[in-house]
Amino acid sequence: MAKELTTREENYSQWYNDLVIKADLAEQSAVRGCMVIKPYGYAIWEFMHDALDKMFKDTGHVNAYFPLFIPKSFFSREADHVEGFAKECAVVTHHRLMNDPNGNGVVVDPSAKLEEELIVRPTSETIIWDTYRNWIKSYRDLPILCNQWANVVRWEMRTRLFLRTAEFLWQEGHTAHATKEEAEAEAQKMLGVYTEFAEKWLAIPVYQGVKSANERFAGALNTYCIEAMMQDGKALQAGTSHFLGQNFAKAFDVKYLNKENKLDYVWATSWGVSTRLMGALIMSHSDDDGLVLPPHIAPIQVVIVPIYKSDDQRVAVNARCLELKSRLEAKGLRVKYDDRDTQKPGFKFHEWELKGVPVRLAIGPRDVEEGTAELARRDTMTKESLSIENIEGNVADLMDVIQKNLYQKALDYRNSHTYDVDNWEDFKAQIEKGGFVHAFWDGTTETELKIKEETKATLRFIPLDVKEETGVDVYSGKPAKMRVYYAKAY
RNA sequence: CGGGAUGUAGCGCAGCCCGGUAGCGCGCUUCGUUCGGGACGAAGAGGCCGCAAGUUCGAAUCUUGUCAUCCCGACCA
DSSP: OOOSSOOTTTOHHHHHHHHHHHTTSEEEOSSTTOEEEOHHHHHHHHHHHHHHHHHHHHTTOEEOOOOSEEEHHHHTSSHHHHHHHGGGOOEEEEOOEEEOTTSSSEEEOGGGEEEEEEEEOSSOHHHHHHHHHHHOSBGGGOOEEEEEEEEEEOOOSSOBTTTBOSEEEEEEEEEEESSHHHHHHHHHHHHHHHHHIIIIISOOOOEEEEOOGGGSOTTOSEEEEEEEEOTTSOEEEEEEEEEEETHHHHHTTOEEEOTTSOEEEOEEEEEEEETHHHHHHHHHHOBTTBOOOOGGGOSOSEEEEEOOSSHHHHHHHHHHHHHHHHHHHHTTOOEEEOOOSSSOHHHHHHHHHHTTOSEEEEEOHHHHHHTEEEEEETTTOOEEEEESTTHHHHHHHHHHHHHHHHHHHHHHHHHHTEEEOOSHHHHHHHHHHOSEEEEEEOSOHHHHHHHHHHHSOEEEEEETTOOOOOEEOTTTOOEESEEEEEEOBO
16 A cells, blocks of 8 residues: 655645644645644644643633624724734624525625624734723732633635644733833743743744844734744744733723822733644654654553454453553553454554554564563654563653653754854855754844845744844845844744 | 646546546455455445536537635735
8 A cells, every 4th residue: 555645855745734634633624724623633732732721820820711703993903913914804794694585595684784893803912902901900900811712813815734724723821010021021931831831742942032023923012932943944933922012001091000109001911822833743743654743742642552363362462452551541641552353453553653653562462472562662663572561661751752852853953954154145055955044134124024035034033042243244244243043934 | 816736436546638428546335364564355335527608419528707725926823
């Protein structure tokens, strides 16, 4: 039988699509630009959700929920914000259908036109700040540290499973603070949370940075980001945290009385990560045999495949498999016992490899006799026979080994695809080959845009811990004070 | 929204140039043999060829329109 996947060399886009669909994570929906997240894919998202939710709560945040529909007028309050989102909004104009008088099915009832159109949220800053106005009167009401788990809609021209769908799932944190310093600290703290999550849970190494003015979130004074490198040499923005200053407080008139009994505008942040992280996860670790999942986030960490010919063998192998399953589960491992009688072992091996299960145990009559099991690692694709004595302890330890190995592999890849470049020729050549290019920037939007125009590369970020250096801009030749990171991006 | 391509069985495709009423591989069903890396044989089920109009005795095939999808741009988490 032919290989399931297109190879990465043939066409990375197609490979990625194949991977998402064949590994049973998601599929294209009948609705333009949307996707159906299938149970296996959703299980991964649930692990992400739960881990992040706990981290948010540990940092003092609470969950709330705000409406899906936002009155159109809310968008005109913050000029930059509407500028940033106007082109990609879904708009509700009517509230009723009727039978077509000409008998052509159902049509929109023209008499049910809304007085004011409703926008399906592309993000919730506006409706949340309209609500916060009523919640905040005094410095005693601050800070407000709310998060929302929700779906949002952005009517993108071109979509791609997980990375850019018309509708996507995310969390958006929206906080309100009495001081600028506190808000700035909050935005940076949440960037730290995202960094830890990406690196510890998803095993994706990320750079922390600040966006240039040009790439900043619509309405923000500062946008912090984490950026990852995919296996095709393109960068992916994996999460953002915005310092919004007093822009939204001013737009929605959110003032509080401070300790000096003076009215002041509230300081704000917002931060979010989305199902795009699924895309990052898939593209960071997977290979031509399919998905590779880090153990911390894998819905199934160990799959047990029984091997037998006769009925006697089946009974004996089954008993051993069930025993191992419960021992592994007692160690807190997520185990799947694939006892389907309808597929052969070889088929199952390939199927679970395609789905990225970190460890497979195969148990046959020989193993039952000798007290062994065949253990196969997804990350290295190696197999070994080992004793079932304390196998649960060994497998549990192996989870950490695999988690670290995947992180290290991704880190090595990222580092070996990050280049210091000092002249324009090298810059162009390197960008063409992919990876991050670390080069001097004169600090102007003009240069940034010219570079984008000529190479398609965008200024991904200014490193959070950027050090002052003296040099000349790689493009303009003007004096520059720091190096920044450029890349082609998703 | 610009440029390119494609819509034929659940999936992947051939057939179209040169019109004659649809085929291959995988998958699916049944039976038998198999089972330590994607099994094999036999017999089956499944499609108004994206949609609409036109040309024709006759259209998957030719013409026009339309819709959808994918890829490359522009836009974006």
